[in-house]
Amino acid sequence: MKQAEQLDNLPGTVGEGLTQRGISRREFLKFCSSLTALLALPPSMASAMAEAISKARRQSVIWLSFQECTGCTESITRSHSPTLENLIFDLISLDYHHTLQAASAEAAEHAREQAMKDNAGKYLLIVDGSVPLGNPGFSTIAGISNHDMLVETAKGAAAIVAVGTCAAYGGIPKAGPNPTGAVAVGDIIKDKPIINVPGCPPIPVVMTGVLVHFLTFGSIPELDELGRPKSFYGETIHDRCYRRPFYDQGKFAQSFDDEAARQGWCLFKLGCKGPVTYNACATTKWNDGTSFPIQSGHGCIGCSEPNFWDAGPLYKALSVPASATSEMLGAAAAVGAAAGVAITWHNRSTKAAANTAHEKVTVQELTQEKK
Amino acid sequence: MSHLDLLTFARGSALNWALMLCVAGVVLRLFEIFGLGRKADLAKPRAARPGSGWRTMVTRSLPPEGMLKHDPVTYIGGYVFHLGLLVTIFFFAPHIEFIRSMTGLSWPGLPAALVDALAVAAMAALGTLLAHRLNNLVKRMLSGIGDYLAWTVTLLPLLTGYLAYHHLLLEYTLMLALHLFSIELLLVLLPFTKLFHTFSLFISRWYNGDLFARKGVAS
Numbered sequence: 001m002k003q004a005e006q007l008d009n010l011p012g013t014v015g016e017g018l019t020q021r022g023i024s025r026r027e028f029l030k031f032c033s034s035l036t037a038l039l040a041l042p043p044s045m046a047s048a049m050a051e052a053i054s055k056a057r058r059q060s061v062i063w064l065s066f067q068e069c070t071g072c073t074e075s076i077t078r079s080h081s082p083t084l085e086n087l088i089f090d091l092i093s094l095d096y097h098h099t100l101q102a103a104s105a106e107a108a109e110h111a112r113e114q115a116m117k118d119n120a121g122k123y124l125l126i127v128d129g130s131v132p133l134g135n136p137g138f139s140t141i142a143g144i145s146n147h148d149m150l151v152e153t154a155k156g157a158a159a160i161v162a163v164g165t166c167a168a169y170g171g172i173p174k175a176g177p178n179p180t181g182a183v184a185v186g187d188i189i190k191d192k193p194i195i196n197v198p199g200c201p202p203i204p205v206v207m208t209g210v211l212v213h214f215l216t217f218g219s220i221p222e223l224d225e226l227g228r229p230k231s232f233y234g235e236t237i238h239d240r241c242y243r244r245p246f247y248d249q250g251k252f253a254q255s256f257d258d259e260a261a262r263q264g265w266c267l268f269k270l271g272c273k274g275p276v277t278y279n280a281c282a283t284t285k286w287n288d289g290t291s292f293p294i295q296s297g298h299g300c301i302g303c304s305e306p307n308f309w310d311a312g313p314l315y316k317a318l319s320v321p322a323s324a325t326s327e328m329l330g331a332a333a334a335v336g337a338a339a340g341v342a343i344t345w346h347n348r349s350t351k352a353a354a355n356t357a358h359e360k361v362t363v364q365e366l367t368q369e370k371k
Numbered sequence: 372m373s374h375l376d377l378l379t380f381a382r383g384s385a386l387n388w389a390l391m392l393c394v395a396g397v398v399l400r401l402f403e404i405f406g407l408g409r410k411a412d413l414a415k416p417r418a419a420r421p422g423s424g425w426r427t428m429v430t431r432s433l434p435p436e437g438m439l440k441h442d443p444v445t446y447i448g449g450y451v452f453h454l455g456l457l458v459t460i461f462f463f464a465p466h467i468e469f470i471r472s473m474t475g476l477s478w479p480g481l482p483a484a485l486v487d488a489l490a491v492a493a494m495a496a497l498g499t500l501l502a503h504r505l506n507n508l509v510k511r512m513l514s515g516i517g518d519y520l521a522w523t524v525t526l527l528p529l530l531t532g533y534l535a536y537h538h539l540l541l542e543y544t545l546m547l548a549l550h551l552f553s554i555e556l557l558l559v560l561l562p563f564t565k566l567f568h569t570f571s572l573f574i575s576r577w578y579n580g581d582l583f584a585r586k587g588v589a590s
Contacts, residue, residue: 320469321382321383331391339399
């Protein structure tokens with residue numbers, strides 16, 4: 001009864017909810033302006049966005065966590081614009097999320113089923129973590145395997161957001177030898193629009209930004225060939241890195257604590273994977289725009305790329321062979337030398353045989369008249 | 372297979388095999404060349420000119436008198452190409468890091484913009500030399516498939532490296548993988564094509580210089 005009363009008191013649209021909470025239109029427009037900047041939209045879109053969001057009903061969101069470390073949830077709780085609180089109280093109805101919801105056990109599962117029933121075909125499904133196919137028992141929730149829960153919940157979803165590299169591409173659980181047979185959401189669900197928001201974890205405002213885009217436009221943003229929103233994953237870390245001029249000048253740190261590192265020189269030689277990593281870390285940054293890994297002195301490990309964990313040593317430069325060794329080349333030289341000796345022996349034998357077979361012609365034979 | 376997977380393969384197994392084939396091939400060819408041997412020269416040397424072989428290595432690297440004017444395209448193009456290629460290979464910081472990882476040797480790199488300009492000059496020189504080869508009747512008659520193959524596999528690493536650096540044509544990671552594959556093709560073909568002159572050039576110049584000195588025409 002009490003729960004029913006609470007539901008009745010919930011605002012119908014986002015605009016009504018904002019009015020109830022005493023948020024002025026000016027404040028809301030300011031919020032929308034920051035969102036348009038975040039999504040790389042023209043400033044004129046701010047008012048259109050405000051209009052769209054205020055008229056929209058709070059979006060039902062179901063968040064499923066599979067083989068993951070909760071790092072993605074930890075990350076999204078640190079979103080600053082919009083904050084997760086903004087999202088939950090103003091824009092979305094987070095109907096199911098293991099870590100954040102108060103309900104547990106059967107009540108929690110009931111909340112998921114209820115949300116799926118009430119918002120069939122309309123709810124947004126967010127998934128973090130990979131799905132193990134090796135054995136259904138490797139990862140279960142309320143006795144339901146990750147695979148079955150994903151397939152069941154995806155059926156009525158309007159779209160799916162695969163949050164984190166594990167959900168987007170398999171991530172660390174999929175790293176060789178992939179003991180659980182981990183796969184990405186996109187390997188299982190083929191008939192729904194999927195937005196990949198990779199990163200280990202993804203940047204908080206990138207996650208919230210993607211959600212806001214869906215809420216505003218009711219559609220998924222423009223994606224690249226790996227299913228990532230181009231507005232956040234359109235450029236490499238390297239190209240937007242504040243240390244890039246040092247790379248161009250040939251100035252590199254040789255170790256993490258040398259003078260060059262203290263001067264902020266490029267970390268390429270220390271294994272930075274920024275040149276092949278598409279993400280917004282260098283521009284959006286983390287912790288309310290405070291810093292990002294390279295700024296704090298560590299190279300990028302390429303965590304938003306598929307199979308980054310198996311893409312060669314983390315602390316070796318990209319231009320360095322992933323596994324070649326001088327011992328290996330020494331062995332190759334020995335093989336070459338042995339083959340060279342064999343060929344030399346063969347050549348000399350041929351030459352000696354030709355010398356032996358050669359019949360000398362005498363002057364007498366040359367001057368002898370034909371009979 | 373994602374672009375990063377392709378790059379990982381290019382940096383891993385593919386590069387290992389290419390390096391091993393190159394090293395084994397170069398050692399094999401050197402054994403083969405030196406193993407051929409020469410007949411002992413029993414004649415008394417015409418003139419005692421010590422160091423003639425070493426001098427010839429230098430003099431044959433310079434244009435003979437009048438030849439620069441006679442055939443400027445070949446000489447200037449050749450110098451520009453080789454200089455550009457050498458600087459690109461040995462003075463671009465990521466390349467030095469590659470060499471350091473394999474040999475432990477390293478030296479300071481040059482600014483990327485300078486290396487970039489020299490790489491462009493090297494590619495322009497390669498194009499000019501090809502055009503000259505095709506337009507010059509004698510050169511064209513002397514050229515065979517091996518020459519055009521050597522030209523192609525030399526151009527590809529320069530071109531893919533340039534395109535990768537400037538983010539042109541293809542996505543960077545994919546282009547970087549193609550750059551590595553083109554280098555691997557070059558490494559595998561180097562010992563068994565005319566590209567082997569990288570190793571045999573100065574050996575043959577020294578030999579010619581030394582031999583000619585014995586015959587009284589030392590440099």
